[in-house]
Amino acid sequence: MKLDGIAAFIAIAEAGSISEAARRLRLSKSVVSDRLAQLEHRLGARLVHRSTRRLSLTEDGAAFLEMASQSLRGLDAAVATLAERRGTLAGPLRLSAPVTLTALHIGPALYPFLRRHPQIELSLELDDRVVDAQAEGFDGVIRHGPMRDSPLTAWRLARSRRVLVASADYLERHGTPRDLAELDGHRGIFYTHRGLADWQFVAASGRVQVRAKVGLQVNNGMVMRDAAAAGLGIAMLPLFIAGPDIRAGTLRVIEVGAEPEEEFIYVAHPEGRNPTAKLRALAECLRDAFGDPPYWEAGCLVDPAN
Structure with missing residues (x-):
């Protein structure tokens, strides 16, 4: 039984498709498909239900996957252990x-x-x-x-501190919020993956959530930074993104008497x-x-x- 066939099956099971498994393995789709077919022939069992939408495991496939994954991880670990004994990370x-x-x-x-x-x-x-x-x-x-x-x-x-930031132009036009109550009426730039409930603060009174008006929702932090610098609203950004713009004066930190969640x-x-x-x-x-x-x-x- 060839290890590359087992590796192909595990990749297919994890990816949910032969195409995605081929991408992860950096092989052609036909090669991955052939390796799966050879493995099934060797085992005398169908491991995968094939459909036009998404592949799913058969009962035999699910049982074999757990054992095969453990075995392959064990083999990888054994090879890595030998390399580490020689002082090499591999x-x-x-x-x-x-x-x-x-x-x-x-x-x-x-x-x-x-x-x-x-x-x-x-x-x-x-x-x-x-x-x-x-x-x-x-x-x-x-x-x-x-x-x-x-x-x-x-x-x-590392710790990752987030701060509220906006451009000088935006703050001149809309005013600088001094507390959480004033922040509530401003336009916010939100990270899509976190949602509109992302502005959570730890204040003296406990945990407080602020829901600002939506100015922009986007799933990329650098676009959020650029939108804030363009004066579109207030963004809550980690310093690993906003730091250079804060130092350059493109963005200003807004203090509202409470810290974002750690x-x-x-x-x-x-x-x-x-x-x-x-x-x-x-x-x-x-x-x-x-x-x-x-x-x-x-x-x-x-x-x-x-």
Whole structure:
């Protein structure tokens, strides 16, 4: 039984289609399809229901998937362990990370790491959506947000302070809000994946949610930053995005007597799956590169001790 056939089946099961599995494996669709057919022939069982919409596993396929996944992970871990015994980090590593954070900060930190460890085969998928690390086969998921209870084990990489920002032009036209009550009447620029309930603050009276008027909803932080700089409204942005514009004076920080909910940049991995030395080393690399406090907070007119 060939390992590439088992790997193709696992990729198909995780991706939900042969086309997506082929993309992830960087193979042609016909090759992946042939490997699945050969595996089914070798096993004497149909593993996948084929339809024009989405593939689904047969009962045999679901049973085989669990055992095959464990076996393949075990083999990968064994190969990685031997490499680590020789002082080498090697083998596949599949991560999911946010688009903007990676473009601005994760990428520049990762490139030297990958040069130092050329035997690591990193697959980095950029996506801001919530992903199921276990079901989608990720070794780790890097995200930005509050660290709440989760079936994943999370390692903190850096704190991530968010601030309210707007352009001088917008504040001159609409006034600068001084408290949460005044903020309520302003135009907001919201991140689509978080929704209109994103403006949550920790005040002396407890947790407060503010629902401003919708000026723009968009699923990209850099577009939010540019929209705020263009005077379209107030945005709540992490300093890893807004920092350069705050230092340049393009955006102004708005103080309303309350702090947004505490958030962090973290890497999470499926609970129960032993994290590899590769993932631990990568996390340590990012933690060192970001610093404590993180370098993007410097000069943003915000007291990082708060």
